[in-house]
Amino acid sequence: MIAAQAALETRMLLRNGEQLLLTVVIPSLLLVLFSTVDIVDTGEGRAVDFLAPGVLALAVMSTAFTGQAIATGFERRYGVLKRLGASPLPRWALMTAKTLSVLVTEVLQVALLTLIAFGLGWSPRGGPLAVALLLVAGTAAFSGLGLLMAGTLRAEATLAAANLVFLLLLVGGGVIVPPDRFPDAAQAVLALLPISALSDGLRDVLQHGAALPWGDLGILTGWAVLGLAAAARFFRWE
Numbered sequence: 001m002i003a004a005q006a007a008l009e010t011r012m013l014l015r016n017g018e019q020l021l022l023t024v025v026i027p028s029l030l031l032v033l034f035s036t037v038d039i040v041d042t043g044e045g046r047a048v049d050f051l052a053p054g055v056l057a058l059a060v061m062s063t064a065f066t067g068q069a070i071a072t073g074f075e076r077r078y079g080v081l082k083r084l085g086a087s088p089l090p091r092w093a094l095m096t097a098k099t100l101s102v103l104v105t106e107v108l109q110v111a112l113l114t115l116i117a118f119g120l121g122w123s124p125r126g127g128p129l130a131v132a133l134l135l136v137a138g139t140a141a142f143s144g145l146g147l148l149m150a151g152t153l154r155a156e157a158t159l160a161a162a163n164l165v166f167l168l169l170l171v172g173g174g175v176i177v178p179p180d181r182f183p184d185a186a187q188a189v190l191a192l193l194p195i196s197a198l199s200d201g202l203r204d205v206l207q208h209g210a211a212l213p214w215g216d217l218g219i220l221t222g223w224a225v226l227g228l229a230a231a232a233r234f235f236r237w238e
Contacts, residue, residue: 002093002100009101013067022166023062023109028116031055034176035120043178045207052117052124053202054175059109060135061173061195064102064142066166072098072150073158081237091237099143106139126205130212134205137220138198144227145194151235169195174203194223 013019034040035048042050075081084094117124150158171177172186173195179187190196201216 001089002097005089005094005097006100006104009098010104013071013101013105016071019067019071023059023067023105024112027055027059027062027109027113030058030176031113031116032120035117040177041181046121048117048120048122049207050178050203051176052113052122053206054173054199055117056110056113056135057138057173057195057199057202058170058175059113060106060138060198061142061169062166063105063109064139065146066162067105067146068098068102068143069146069150069162070159072147073153073155073162076150076237077155079238095147099139102139102143106135110135124206125209127211130205131202133212134198134201134217134220137217137224138194140224141194141198141220141227144224144229144231147231147235148227151231151237169193174199192219194220197223 013023031048031051034042034051035046038047040047072081081094089097114122146162149161153161169175172182172190173193174190175195179190179196179200182190191200197216197219201213201220204210204213204216
């Protein structure tokens, strides 16, 4: 039942043009644009080496947080979750299926963005295990926060808030603009955000060849625990 629901959730996501724009088109365009046009000073080296890890983090956020929050919020409004909750599929299994759908979508995103980055001359370093751990922790963190928003706010409020957070974190989360371009006081706060931890962690591994960045992984794990626990506690199915 979980596999069937996960497959259905994935098909629904891939058929949604607005979600595809958010999860696939925008990250791809940002990667190509800022890698080929000298708009933002990304420091020494090729721009794609700095941008690719950040855009991978953005792709995770767009799917696990923004896309999932909006879709789940409207499903709750229209009574879809209530009907599914009354079906033989347990509620925990429904959330598991949604998580699996997010992971499948992210695998497709990462594959596409990696191919584009390679075409732009990207030369990643580091080990795949560290990258996978960071992506999984980031997915858990953003998924918990997205479900918390979808399960507590009205659908229209979720739509507005999720898109606003996406835009703010795109600018201030170290995705396109290097963190050292912000004031020192702001850097200390921004570094604690999940998008900053994910983009910085991926950049340490893929650009600088570092081992597993435990500090960034710890921040993501903390957000994951808080977000998922709060979502489980306060999520309203109706």
